Amino acid sequence: MDKQRKRSRAVLLRFSEEEILFLHTKMREAGIKNREAYLRKMALDGYIIRKDYSELKSLINELNHIGNNLNQMTKVANTYGGDHIQLSELKAIEGGLKKIWQQLSSLE
Structure with a gap:
């Protein structure tokens, strides 16, 4: 090739x-x-395209903390009875958390 390449x-x-x-x-x-x-x-x-999920990760971390607290409260309620904690309230909180987790799981 005698010609010089344009892209060398x-x-x-x-x-x-x-x-x-x-x-x-x-x-x-x-x-x-x-x-x-x-x-x-x-x-x-x-x-x-670079997506920043830092806020979402922070939200998930907070939800994990709430879930852990809910589990501890449920254990107290089951161990010591409903006098200390209302089981119906715990079930309502748990239902709300499940809804949030489902919504978060559907995100990409």
Whole structure:
């Protein structure tokens, strides 16, 4: 080749078999047959979505604490009777916590 390449710098990427299959699927969806062109376009113009779950993790941590306290209260109520703690109130709290956990579990 007498011509000087426009792109003279090479970058080596390694993929697993599953990743290559996924890459080919994404290329087909984009209508691009040239792998080098696809990877260059994604590397230069693509974007990565980064989600911050720190608040959600904090909420889950607090719910764990509430759940632990609820378990301790239930143990006291079962051991010493309902005079100290109302079982109906504990059941209501437990039901509310279960609802919250179900909602959190459905989040991604």
